[in-house]
Amino acid sequence: MxxxxxxxxxxxxxxxxxxxxxxxxxxxxxxxxxxxxxxxxxxxxxxxxxxxxxxxxxxxxxxxxxxxxxxxxxxxxxxxxxxxxxxxxxxxxxxxxxxxxxxxxxxxxxxxxxxxxxxxxxxxxxxPGIFSSSVHPGATRRYRLAGFSLHPQMRMVGTVDRATLPAVEGLREGDADDFAWMDRLDRELRVAGHGPDHGYLLGTLRLVVSRDRTRPGYVYVDGHGQASLLAAAHPETAQRLLWEALASARGDTVVNCITTPNEWAVDVGLAARLDIGQEGYIAVRGMDVPAPYLASGQFL
Known part of the structure; x- marks a missing residue:
């Protein structure tokens, strides 16, 4: 045994x-x-x-x-x-x-x-459930047997061509006072809010939010200019937030967890002269793939 x-x-x-x-x-x-x-x-x-x-x-x-x-x-x-x-x-x-x-x-x-x-x-x-999966065959077999749908992810990598950066307006720095409407947006996109995770993320990352509450959105950005988690009510807002993240990148950066319903992110990455490739799966059960949304690998 x-x-x-x-x-x-x-x-x-x-x-x-x-x-x-x-x-x-x-x-x-x-x-x-x-x-x-x-x-x-x-x-x-x-x-x-x-x-x-x-x-x-x-x-x-x-x-x-x-x-x-x-x-x-x-x-x-x-x-x-x-x-x-x-x-x-x-x-x-x-x-x-x-x-x-x-x-x-x-x-x-x-x-x-x-x-x-x-x-x-x-x-x-x-x-309902969600997570980001590698391409390991043993793991993906286990996920599918557990009833999860596997949606291929893309990632975009490279150095941003700074000549392509547009002037981005309508954004501001976020803080804990924004968490309530951010959780409401989360519930619309991914069934539930991030709740206490927002506090943890704000302690380690920069938060940028949309000024327009009729078109809400937010992005957490790490020290390398990578969008670690992005959610928006409209693709146009999502694109502005992603451009803001890319504008802070120095050297190589990555845009992760891009699914087919989030091709708005592909358009931004291609415009910034990043290279596109495939990278694992977003696995979901009992829910749709969130969009406009770029998941965090750990906080989803």
Whole structure:
């Protein structure tokens, strides 16, 4: 019988879970690497710290959705064994999302992923669900068997041609006073608001919002000019917000999680002279693909 145990995540598991995540996704990046892509590298220390902080936040907000798989036989010297899998999900009102999920290459094909998926889906109950998926064949098979529709994502990468940047008007810096209408917009686009996630995101990212409340929209922008999460009531507002993000980019940038209903983002990226490629899937169950919307990989 398999010695692996699936149990709730604890705060003291986070460093070991991060290491399992780093190894798992490095292997996935190597499997999906294109010939022209640089050689994948292990997650750097600063990104590892962010991973731990983000998932500690998830553990604090909704611990019932946070699970790990542990194999005592893989590390018999340790008090609890080796973390060999992880599934971290969250409920926000009427919506469930999966923040991260994976199993170490050494333990794939042994049913560990299925058991973790059963645990996080039990937490979802009857809620609609959404997450961003890699192209790993074992993972995508599991998602489809769980009833999720897989919608191909595009990503756009490169250095913005600054000669293409338009004059963008009608935007301002956002703050916590905007969260109420942002959650209303979220509910229209993705079933439920982000709730406490807005506070977390505002603590780490720049928030830009539309001045026109009849055409609301917002975008969180990271220090590299990447739109980490974007939502709008109209494509024109979404395009202005994305241009604002690209205007702050220095060097290479990325526009992620572009689905077919969000071709407005493709138009902006092409105009900025970015290159387009395919990158995994947005998986949804019991809901439509949000639009105009660019999902966050972790907060959806």
């Amino acid at each position: 398999d010695s692996v145990q699936v149990r709730p995540l604890r705060a003291d598991d986070l460093p070991a879970a991060e290491r399992a995540s780093a190894v798992t996704f490095l292997d996935a990046d190597r499997l999906s690497r294109r010939v022209s892509d640089p050689e994948p590298e292990l997650r750097p220390a600063v990104a590892a710290k962010r991973w731990i902080e983000r998932n500690r936040y998830f553990l604090d907000v909704d611990p019932g959705g946070c699970w790990i798989a542990v194999d005592p036989a893989a590390d018999p010297t340790g008090p609890a064994g080796q973390v060999v899998g992880f599934g971290i999900s969250q409920n926000r009102d009427g919506l469930w999302f999966l923040g991260t999920y994976g199993v170490l290459p050494s333990h794939q094909g042994r049913g560990v992923g299925a058991r973790l998926m059963d645990a996080v889906l039990a937490h979802a109950g009857e809620r």
